[in-house]
Structure formats: structure tokens, C-alpha cells
Amino acid sequence: MVTVDTGYAESMTDAPLWSFLGPAGTFTEMALRQVAPLNVELDPCQDVPTALDRVRSRAAEAAVVPMENSVEGGVNATLDNLVASTPLVITAEMAVPITFVLAGRPGTRLEDVTGISTHPHAWAQCRGWVHHNLPEARYVAGTSTSAPAQALANGEEAGYQAVLCNALAAQTYGLEVIAGGVADNPDAVTRFVKVTRPGRVGEPSGADKTTLMVQLPHNHSGALLNMLEQFSARGVNLSRIESRPVGDSLGRYRFSLDIEGHVREERVQAAFIGLHRTCPMVRFLGSYPRLDARPVTVLAGTSDKDFVVARSWVADVLEGRAL
Numbered sequence: 001m002v003t004v005d006t007g008y009a010e011s012m013t014d015a016p017l018w019s020f021l022g023p024a025g026t027f028t029e030m031a032l033r034q035v036a037p038l039n040v041e042l043d044p045c046q047d048v049p050t051a052l053d054r055v056r057s058r059a060a061e062a063a064v065v066p067m068e069n070s071v072e073g074g075v076n077a078t079l080d081n082l083v084a085s086t087p088l089v090i091t092a093e094m095a096v097p098i099t100f101v102l103a104g105r106p107g108t109r110l111e112d113v114t115g116i117s118t119h120p121h122a123w124a125q126c127r128g129w130v131h132h133n134l135p136e137a138r139y140v141a142g143t144s145t146s147a148p149a150q151a152l153a154n155g156e157e158a159g160y161q162a163v164l165c166n167a168l169a170a171q172t173y174g175l176e177v178i179a180g181g182v183a184d185n186p187d188a189v190t191r192f193v194k195v196t197r198p199g200r201v202g203e204p205s206g207a208d209k210t211t212l213m214v215q216l217p218h219n220h221s222g223a224l225l226n227m228l229e230q231f232s233a234r235g236v237n238l239s240r241i242e243s244r245p246v247g248d249s250l251g252r253y254r255f256s257l258d259i260e261g262h263v264r265e266e267r268v269q270a271a272f273i274g275l276h277r278t279c280p281m282v283r284f285l286g287s288y289p290r291l292d293a294r295p296v297t298v299l300a301g302t303s304d305k306d307f308v309v310a311r312s313w314v315a316d317v318l319e320g321r322a323l
């Protein structure tokens with residue numbers, strides 16, 4: 001049996017500790033490396049809730065977790081956990097292009113493979129390839145793409161001879177690539193987020209995104225339209241909307257949203273106030289710079305200045321000064 005040294009040292013320094021979906025070699029680790037300070041200490045966790053709880057309990061300074069995949073959609077474990085307990089906020093987003101290799105212990109051939117393990121999101125992105133190349137292969141769910149790779153390297157696997165992981169993980173665990181470029185969609189991308197404990201919100205960059213979760217009033221016709229109008233009336237564009245079941249009974253949903261803009265901007269605050277007045281739950285999940293750095297389009301009549309001028313006109317009305 002080979003025990004793989006992943007190179008993570010025990011914490012002996014003041015370096016910041018960041019938790020992430022591990023073990024070593026996940027796509028999440030690749031995303032973390034894009035934004036972490038050079039002296040970061042890595043805290044690999046077996047699932048997303050554990051990584052986020054490490055930040056809540058102050059064991060870690062930040063967590064990096066997957067948020068959405070261009071093929072498979074939102075990562076429910078992340079969307080749901082962010083509102084499940086003590087608040088956390090997103091402070092950065094990262095994107096990683098996703099390509100897989102099929103890897104096994106050295107000497108494994110394609111025809112030896114009767115079982116494959118990987119993360120369910122990865123499986124969803126390779127289903128077509130497997131159906132075409134290994135139609136008889138059984139799927140064994142993994143907690144990440146690199147957890148089954150590590151188990152295979154250590155001789156601890158059950159029911160599979162190959163894994164779908166990234167090329168770096170295959171190398172890390174001394175596995176051999178049986179097939180490269182495995183993907184049903186070669187342009188697949190996963191978006192990851194860096195999450196921290198809430199603090200004073202920073203200043204807008206001019207190219208920002210805000211994430212929030214909103215629960216609508218129950219059995220209220222037009223509730224979804226009313227929620228969307230809070231944004232459209234203030235010229236706030238939505239870049240993602242997903243429904244998630246509340247969980248207590250059938251037919252109750254909340255909505256996970258990304259909007260273009262920063263909570264320090266007047267039009268976003270005006271939309272937030274409208275939501276708070278009309279929805280039973282609104283959870284702010286962070287304003288942070290957009291990955292593509294594309295400045296947000298501010299429609300005529302919705303700039304901060306427009307709001308300030310309008311408010312001062314109302315003040316004049318109240319004082320009898322407005323003409």
C-alpha cells in the first residue's frame with residue numbers, strides 16, 4: 001500500500017489557514033491557488049459544509065468552495081449551506097476550466113475498467129463519454145474528484161479501477177492516465193467563491209456582483225414578479241437566478257440570485273429595501289469584484305448621483321423649498 005504525501009505541513013506558523021473541498025488536487029484547490037496568499041496553509045475538508053463550518057468556527061480564515069458549473073448548474077451544497085446557519089459572505093469569485101482524465105493504478109487498461117469513481121458533478125459532465133467508451137462501467141460516487149484518486153493510490157478503493165479527476169490529481173497520486181481530454185463539453189467551466197466571516201463591506205470597484213438569497217411570501221400571487229420588479233425598477237440586472245426548496249414542505253422555494261452591482265450603490269440599496277419590505281427572508285451573501293472585470297452598465301436615472309439629487313428634492317419638498 002502506498003501512502004501519498006500531499007505536501008501539506010502541520011500548522012506551525014501565523015500563515016492564514018484556508019479550508020477547501022479536498023483532498024489535494026481538486027479543482028477547488030486550483031481555484032484557491034488563484035487568490036490565496038503565497039504563505040497560505042491549506043485545510044482540505046471532505047465536503048463543502050465542513051469547509052464552511054471551519055470558517056464559522058474561526059478555525060479557518062477563509063474557505064473556497066464550488067458555486068456553479070456551466071454544464072451541471074448550481075452546486076446545491078454551497079447554495080444551501082450559505083444560508084443554513086451563521087452568516088458568511090462571498091468576497092471573491094474564480095473560474096477554472098474543467099477537463100478530466102480517466103486515471104488508474106499504473107498498468108490499468110481501458111478494458112480492465114468495470115467501475116469508475118468521481119464527484120457527482122464530474123460524472124454529470126462525462127456521462128456521454130463513459131456511455132460511448134465504457135457503456136458497462138458502474139458509477140461509484142466520490143466526495144470530490146481527488147478523494148477516489150487518493151483512495152485508489154492507497155489501495156483503499158471499493159468497486160472501481162479508475163477515476164475521473166484532473167491531470168494534476170492523477171500526477172499527485174501517482175496514477176496513470178488511461179484516457180485524456182474526457183468531457184462531454186470541452187468548454188466546461190466551474191465558478192468557485194472565496195467565503196469569509198462577515199465584516200464591514202468594502203468599497204465598490206465599479207465592476208461588482210452581489211449574491212443574495214430571497215424567500216418569497218407563501219401563496220402570494222405575483223410574488224416572484226414583485227421580487228423581480230424590485231430590481232428592474234432600479235435598473236439592476238440579474239446574472240443568475242435559481243430556485244431552491246426551503247425544505248419544510250412541498251412547493252416552498254427560495255431564490256438564489258446574483259445581481260450586477262455593489263450593495264454600497266444606491267440603486268442596489270433601494271432594491272434591497274424593497275425586498276426587505278415585501279419578502280419574509282432576505283440574506284445578503286456578499287458584494288465582490290466580478291471575475292471578468294466588466295464595468296456594470298448604469299442606466300439613466302439610476303446612478304448614485306441621481307438618487308442623491310432626488311432625495312434632496314424630497315427634502316426640499318418637506319421644507320417647502322421645492323418649486
Ligand SMILES: O=C(O)C(=O)C[C@]1(C(=O)O)C=C[C@@H](O)C=C1
Pocket residue numbers: 021025026027028029066069075098119121122143144145146190
Ligand atoms: O471534486 C472536485 O475536484 C471539485 O473541486 C468539485 C467540483 C464541483 O463541485 O463541481 C468542481 C469542479 C468540477 O465540476 C467537478 C467537481
